[in-house]
Amino acid sequence: MSRLGTITRRSFLVVSAAVVGGVAFGYYKYQQDPANPLTPAKGETIFNPWVIVRTDGVTVITPRAEMGQGVQTTLAALVAEEMDLAWDQVRAEHGPASSAYTNFVAAGASLPFIDYRDSRMKHLAEGAMDVMGKFLGIQATGGSTSTVDAFVRMRQAGAAARYVLVQAAAKRLRQNPMALKTEGGAVVAPDGTRLSYSELAAEAVGIAPPSEPKLKDPKAWTLLGKSLPRLDMVAKATGTAAFGIDTRLPGMLFASVRANPALGGKMQHVDATAAKAMPEVKAVVDLGDAVAVVATNTWAAFKALQTVQVTWGPAPYPETTDAIFAEIAKAFDAAPHGTLRDDGNVDTALAGAKVVTSEYRVPYLAHATMEPMNAAALLKDGALTVWAPNQAPTVIRDKCAAAVGVAADKVTVHTTFLGGGFGRRAEFDYAVQAAKLAKALPGTPVLLTWRREEDMTHDFFRPGAIARMQGVVGPDGPVALKAAVAAPSVLASQGKRLLGMAPPGPDKILVEGFYDQPYGIPNYRVAGHVSDVAVPVGSWRSVGNSHNAFFQECFLDELAHEAGLDPVAMRLKLMGKESAVAARVVETAADMANWGTPAPTGRARGMAFCWSFGTPTAEIIEISQSDAGIKLEKMWIVQDVGIALDPRNIEAQMTSGAIFGLTAAIQGEITFARGAVEQQNFSDYDGLRMPQIPLFETRILQTNPHLSGVGEPATPPAAPALANAVFALTGKRIRALPLNKVVTFAT
Amino acid sequence: MRLSVNGTPHDVSADPGTPLLWVLRDVIGLTGTKYGCGVGLCGACTVHVNGQPTRSCSITLGDLDGAQITTIEGIGTPEHLAVIQQAWIDNQVAQCGYCQSGQIMSAVALLAATKTPTDSDIDAAMDGNLCRCGTYPRIRAAIHDAAKRLQGA
Ligand code: FES
Ligand code: FES
Numbered sequence: 001m002s003r004l005g006t007i008t009r010r011s012f013l014v015v016s017a018a019v020v021g022g023v024a025f026g027y028y029k030y031q032q033d034p035a036n037p038l039t040p041a042k043g044e045t046i047f048n049p050w051v052i053v054r055t056d057g058v059t060v061i062t063p064r065a066e067m068g069q070g071v072q073t074t075l076a077a078l079v080a081e082e083m084d085l086a087w088d089q090v091r092a093e094h095g096p097a098s099s100a101y102t103n104f105v106a107a108g109a110s111l112p113f114i115d116y117r118d119s120r121m122k123h124l125a126e127g128a129m130d131v132m133g134k135f136l137g138i139q140a141t142g143g144s145t146s147t148v149d150a151f152v153r154m155r156q157a158g159a160a161a162r163y164v165l166v167q168a169a170a171k172r173l174r175q176n177p178m179a180l181k182t183e184g185g186a187v188v189a190p191d192g193t194r195l196s197y198s199e200l201a202a203e204a205v206g207i208a209p210p211s212e213p214k215l216k217d218p219k220a221w222t223l224l225g226k227s228l229p230r231l232d233m234v235a236k237a238t239g240t241a242a243f244g245i246d247t248r249l250p251g252m253l254f255a256s257v258r259a260n261p262a263l264g265g266k267m268q269h270v271d272a273t274a275a276k277a278m279p280e281v282k283a284v285v286d287l288g289d290a291v292a293v294v295a296t297n298t299w300a301a302f303k304a305l306q307t308v309q310v311t312w313g314p315a316p317y318p319e320t321t322d323a324i325f326a327e328i329a330k331a332f333d334a335a336p337h338g339t340l341r342d343d344g345n346v347d348t349a350l351a352g353a354k355v356v357t358s359e360y361r362v363p364y365l366a367h368a369t370m371e372p373m374n375a376a377a378l379l380k381d382g383a384l385t386v387w388a389p390n391q392a393p394t395v396i397r398d399k400c401a402a403a404v405g406v407a408a409d410k411v412t413v414h415t416t417f418l419g420g421g422f423g424r425r426a427e428f429d430y431a432v433q434a435a436k437l438a439k440a441l442p443g444t445p446v447l448l449t450w451r452r453e454e455d456m457t458h459d460f461f462r463p464g465a466i467a468r469m470q471g472v473v474g475p476d477g478p479v480a481l482k483a484a485v486a487a488p489s490v491l492a493s494q495g496k497r498l499l500g501m502a503p504p505g506p507d508k509i510l511v512e513g514f515y516d517q518p519y520g521i522p523n524y525r526v527a528g529h530v531s532d533v534a535v536p537v538g539s540w541r542s543v544g545n546s547h548n549a550f551f552q553e554c555f556l557d558e559l560a561h562e563a564g565l566d567p568v569a570m571r572l573k574l575m576g577k578e579s580a581v582a583a584r585v586v587e588t589a590a591d592m593a594n595w596g597t598p599a600p601t602g603r604a605r606g607m608a609f610c611w612s613f614g615t616p617t618a619e620i621i622e623i624s625q626s627d628a629g630i631k632l633e634k635m636w637i638v639q640d641v642g643i644a645l646d647p648r649n650i651e652a653q654m655t656s657g658a659i660f661g662l663t664a665a666i667q668g669e670i671t672f673a674r675g676a677v678e679q680q681n682f683s684d685y686d687g688l689r690m691p692q693i694p695l696f697e698t699r700i701l702q703t704n705p706h707l708s709g710v711g712e713p714a715t716p717p718a719a720p721a722l723a724n725a726v727f728a729l730t731g732k733r734i735r736a737l738p739l740n741k742v743v744t745f746a747t
Numbered sequence: 748m749r750l751s752v753n754g755t756p757h758d759v760s761a762d763p764g765t766p767l768l769w770v771l772r773d774v775i776g777l778t779g780t781k782y783g784c785g786v787g788l789c790g791a792c793t794v795h796v797n798g799q800p801t802r803s804c805s806i807t808l809g810d811l812d813g814a815q816i817t818t819i820e821g822i823g824t825p826e827h828l829a830v831i832q833q834a835w836i837d838n839q840v841a842q843c844g845y846c847q848s849g850q851i852m853s854a855v856a857l858l859a860a861t862k863t864p865t866d867s868d869i870d871a872a873m874d875g876n877l878c879r880c881g882t883y884p885r886i887r888a889a890i891h892d893a894a895k896r897l898q899g900a
Contacts, residue, residue: 068842068880229839236844237835238828239779239819243845280762297773298782299765326780370791372784372881419781419845419881452784507780648839652885656842657882682788682877690883691870727833 019373019453037098044200047164049100050079050157050210053201057185057291058087061631063101064140064150065391066094067421068656069711070649072228075150077646082158082216082224083165083197084182092414097393101139105149109142110491112340112508115614116579140392142426142539142736144613144709149644151707152215159206161214168204169195220645227648233415244389244416247376249445253282255437256301256449259290259458262315262675263536267291269311275304284308292437298449305451315675317534321464324672325361328466328531330484336527338506341515344523349480353472356562358555360469360735362547364670365462365540366677366685371419373430374457377438377623378445379733380403384411386435389418391426395498399428400435423539424659427460427497456685457677460538461670463488467551472523473559477570480523481555485511485548489530494536513545513610513716514552518579519571535672541660545612545716553608553720558733567597567607567724581640581704582609582616588699589618589638601694603633606725610716614708616640619658619717621694629744630726632662632694637714642704648718653710654698661718663688666745667738692747753821754812763809767801768792771809771818773890779819779848783877790876793817793849800856802875819848822855831855834893842880850876854890863894 038046038061045053049234052059062075080090095101162182169187170177172195180187186194218224235241260267264313270291272284280300285292291308295301318324353460356543375388377400384404392397393413401408434448450458465487472480491509507528515526540546560567568590575583586609590596599605600621607620621635637654644650667686671678679685719737727733727741734742748759752775761774766785771794783791787805794803795817804836823829828836831854841847841851850873857864857872864872869890880885 054877068844070842227839229836230841232844233836233839233841234825234828236841236847237832238823238825240825241844241849242778243781245782248776248778249849262776295770297761299769299773300762302785368879370781370789370843370877372782418843420843422879449782452782452786652839652842652882656885659883660879681786683783683786686788687877687879688881689875689877690873690886691867693881693883696884 009378018068025081035100035129037096037100045205047161047205049095049098049155050154051161052081053161053197055198057091058083058085059091059093061095062092063095063139064103064146065415065418065421065425067141067391067418067425067655070230070646071146072232073198073228074147074324074380074646075154076231077228078150078154079158079222081221082155083162084184086184087223087228089185090231094480097139097397097413099139099394103138103140103149105145106138106140109145110503110508112338112506114472116516116518116582116611116616138392139394140426141421142423144615144711144713146709148614148707148709156213159215163209163213164207164241165197165200165202165235167207168200172200172203200552203477225643227646230649239416243419244376244387245371245374245419245447246660247387247416247447249376249378252376252447253294253296253441253503254298254301254447254450255292255294255446256291256298256305256450256454257290257433258289258305258310258454258590260312261457261677262312263458264534265315265675266313267310268313271309274307278304280304283441283737285437287433287436290433290445292433292448294437294441294446300479302451307682312708317675319632319675320673321671322531323687324535325464327533328464328486328488329713331529331531332468332484334529336484337510337526337530340511340523341526342510343521343525346480346482346523346525349472349523350470350482353480356471356473356558357454358469358558358735359466360468360554362464362550362737363668364535365668366456366459366670366679367420367422367424367540368456368685368687369418369420369422369424372452373424373450374448375431375434376445376447377431379432379438379442382406382410384435384438385414386411386431387414387416388431388434389416389425390428390431391418391421391423392428396428396431399432403432404435404439422545422642424459449577452682453680456679456681459534460493462540462546463490463535463537465547469551469555471555471559471611473563475563477519477563477565478556478559481516481521483514483529483552484523484529485514485551486529486531487547488533488535488537488558490537490539490543492530494539500570509544511544511548513542513548513612517611518575518582518616519553519574520578521574541657542612542712542715544609545712546661546664549608549610549612549716550719550723553610553717554723554735557606557720557724557727571609579616582611584615584701584703585609585638585640586618589620589636592638592697592699593620593636595620604725604729606721606723606728608717608720608724610636612713612715612716614706615713616704617717619712619714619721621721621725623722625729626746628746630729632692632747635694635696635699637696638701639713640701640704641709642675642702642707644700644702648709650700651698655696657712657714658696659693661715662693665722665737665739669738689747692745748808748812750781750811750816752816753818759808761808763807765808766804767794767806767808767811767816768803771803777818777820781845781848783846788877789846789849789851790853791846793876795852795853795856800853819851822851830896831858833895834889834896838885838889838892840882840885840889842882846876846878846880849885850878857890858894858897862898864890867900
């Protein structure tokens with residue numbers, strides 16, 4: 001049977017519906033490698049879609065967005081390791097948009113498996129997604145999948161190149177290839193003769209590599225597993241790293257845009273008389289649902305845009321935050337969209353027992369990447385070039401092609417550095433706007449920059465969500481947990497934008513971080529209720545886990561207190577039979593934080609756990625009461641990533657993810673009035689500043705049976721760990737974020 | 748309007764109400780200085796005006812006739828790194844990197860005024876520089892590191 005035959009019925013439904021309208025396909029097509037999308041420049045030899053040998057080293061195409069997570073460095077190291085390169089010979093580039101760089105693992109990320117116990121099923125399904133991903137052909141960065149997706153493929157790319165280089169050297173030296181070794185970007189013969197890769201490249205590239213090149217034994221790794229100097233660090237310390245907003249071309253004009261503050265509402269009337277009269281203004285362009293001003297500099301565009309009078313239509317959703325949440329709550333009245341965990345019999349267990357009941361909620365959140373949305377575009381001689389800091393180049397290519405009316409193969413996408421992504425740049429709205437401006441001004445390169453206020457108010461937000469939970473706890477721990485989560489669906493919102501339809505099947509994202517946790521609660525049900533509130537929502541670092549860990553981990557804390565149990569000991573017991581890996585993570589964190597001994601006077605600790613994106617993460621935070629408010633003193637973070645490819649980089653993601661989660665927990669909130677987002681800038685949607693963050697102590701474990709991602713998993717436990725610490729410190733059980741609505745934090 | 752940027756004189760003929768940030772980025776073409784908020788809240792646009800750390804989004808060309816401006820490009824280059832930049836690299840500070848020009852400009856000003864800053868000196872000086880990636884622990888380490896090297900020099 002072909003590999004398609006291994007797809008389970010349910011996953012097949014989820015996926016096949018996502019494949020654009022009945023494309024005919026067969027297994028043979030999967031076996032064909034996509035065409036190599038690279039064309040060599042002078043002095044370059046291209047071995048495969050990932051490896052370019054230059055005269056002075058090797059360029060590795062690292063087709064995942066470098067948005068701060070250090071992915072270019074780690075992906076380049078996968079290739080460099082197998083090619084035996086010296087690290088200073090390695091360069092990394094994003095490369096073009098191409099199905100050669102499809103992210104197969106991300107394609108499987110929406111499947112409803114429980115990582116800690118279903119990994120065999122999951123990998124079978126991901127095999128199926130390999131096939132499907134190929135047809136969907138989406139090159140995306142997200143879901144903490146980049147290293148997992150690249151781990152075998154990019155090492156094979158390096159090993160294949162090394163193999164043919166050695167063969168070429170053997171031929172030239174008339175030696176047995178087995179006698180040759182490679183080091184520092186050269187093939188070395190037993191007599192010490194060195195042939196550099198660049199001098200062998202022309203001969204080597206004609207030799208066919210084996211279909212499954214042999215990979216190095218990890219014990220022999222010299223780059224992987226080490227903390228390498230990041231390839232982008234010098235550029236980022238000298239202001240020379242080119243972000244999208246830094247794109248500069250001869251004759252370039254600068255633009256900015258305003259879309260309806262009532263998101264998705266119509267643009268009814270535009271009067272740009274005043275703007276057109278300004279000397280710096282070159283054009284005012286009606287984009288259909290937004291108006292743009294093109295000027296000689298960005299400031300002039302900003303200024304002129306403020307003078308444009310627009311009549312906006314109403315929002316397609318309730319006008320205020322309260323009305324939106326009332327609408328979300330209505331989703332509880334309908335049957336659940338999916339019940340992805342239903343162990344034991346929760347109704348029987350609740351009947352007649354002493355039940356703890358709680359309702360929790362979280363607000364909408366913006367991504368607020370440090371670099372506001374922007375993109376540049378040029379339409380010339382029927383070909384479109386787009387420069388965009390983005391997480392999905394093939395999507396950008398296809399959507400821009402459609403918007404401008406050229407074929408996708410007439411579009412070139414340059415992925416620049418990203419000044420933050422966090423999921424926001426998996427969208428394509430900003431690039432399509434730039435492409436439309438390029439169409440309005442053919443032959444002129446246009447850089448579109450959003451004002452911060454436009455960025456804050458026109459996001460694809462982390463949805464607001466509500467959880468209703470009931471639990472029964474005995475002296476040995478929880479015996480029943482019944483949970484229902486209601487929220488607008490990220491999967492449906494994105495599916496509609498991407499494919500014109502919401503993917504069918506149970507919405508895993510809505511309940512991830514809840515139904516898939518390693519807790520052996522005998523009667524355990526988690527249901528998801530999808531609300532159709534039409535505020536645009538999207539992936540926000542850790543997606544569903546970002547709210548579900550808060551719901552579950554705080555409620556477990558409530559149950560522990562109800563029964564007088566220690567929250568760590570209670571969790572360890574629940575994890576007992578489910579996952580030794582998870583238990584080890586929690587135990588390690590507890591040891592590091594001295595959980596067994598009481599916190600110093602005036603201080604308190606809280607803990608939380610979440611298994612997300614394949615990575616179990618435990619966090620403990622210690623806080624204190626000061627005159628200025630609650631102070632975050634110290635945080636301990638432990639993760640088990642299976643294989644730590646670059647420890648320092650992983651640690652950076654651990655603290656980064658936790659700070660992102662703490663920021664949202666303390667003060668993150670997007671609210672609506674008259675259908676418009678109220679927060680405008682960092683004055684009312686700020687990030688934590690240096691004096692506010694705790695000291696960090698991190699530890700990476702490597703006992704997880706598989707390699708797992710690190711970009712997101714540190715975010716989910718941050719909010720519940722802090723909320724549980726606030727309860728321990730103040731006795732206040734805060735069930736709605738942000739926490740600063742109830743308690744004051746030191747600034 | 749005449750101003751000197753990193754020692755090079757420039758004659759700029761833009762609207763005097765144009766913030767320095769956009770003069771640097773769009774008129775002169777120095778893109779190392781970043782736009783984050785436009786209203787003095789994030790520090791991404793920090794430069795030195797006559798030696799003082801200044802939010803370039805909040806000072807206009809009209810107020811800068813004859814001013815001496817230093818941007819990140821004037822601190823050091825990939826070929827000739829300043830001590831602080833070397834400390835940034837050795838401590839692997841940056842993530843997305845977008846805020847880092849502003850962070851470095853604030854740190855340079857701090858070290859010019861305070862040779863061996865304490866953690867709370869650093870907190871106070873860097874409070875105006877937002878980093879959404881949360882690189883703060885390494886920024887702090889790099890500033891201490893740079894202070895040590897500058898003392899040793
Ligand atoms: S852009 Fe100047 S402070 Fe934010
Ligand atoms: S490094 Fe990304 S905002 Fe600071």
